[in-house]
Amino acid sequence: MAKIMVVDDSPTDKEQLKLVLSRAGYEVLEAGSGADAIELVHRFKPDCIVMDVVMPGINGFQATRTLARDPDTANIPIIVVSAKDQETDRLWAMRQGARAYIVKPVKESDLIEKVNAALGG
Numbered sequence: 001m002a003k004i005m006v007v008d009d010s011p012t013d014k015e016q017l018k019l020v021l022s023r024a025g026y027e028v029l030e031a032g033s034g035a036d037a038i039e040l041v042h043r044f045k046p047d048c049i050v051m052d053v054v055m056p057g058i059n060g061f062q063a064t065r066t067l068a069r070d071p072d073t074a075n076i077p078i079i080v081v082s083a084k085d086q087e088t089d090r091l092w093a094m095r096q097g098a099r100a101y102i103v104k105p106v107k108e109s110d111l112i113e114k115v116n117a118a119l120g121g
Contacts, residue, residue, distance in 0.1 A: 005048070078099060
């Protein structure tokens with residue numbers, strides 16, 4: 001069973017993403033901030049990360065860049081999930097190392113499709 005880490009400072013959004021991924025058969029890990037995500041990714045080595053952008057402290061773009069540039073975590077695909085819906089946001093996420101970008105509110109089918117693709121399925 002693939003492990004997916006959901007990174008979001010909103011308990012409601014985190015719970016919704018966790019529910020969708022759990023129903024699809026994934027084991028779900030959680031982080032409430034970019035800083036927590038960086039620490040937990042090193043500890044638990046998830047197979048994929050679903051990352052919010054707007055968070056206090058280290059935001060999702062910064063956390064994505066940090067993880068994508070670290071040789072220990074660079075191979076873990078990151079899917080950015082954000083309420084920011086501008087093309088520049090999507091492009092910036094990809095430049096930071098994200099593999100995909102989904103705009104909130106998330107459609108269940110889009111999330112599962114992107115996670116499956118990121119995992120090579």
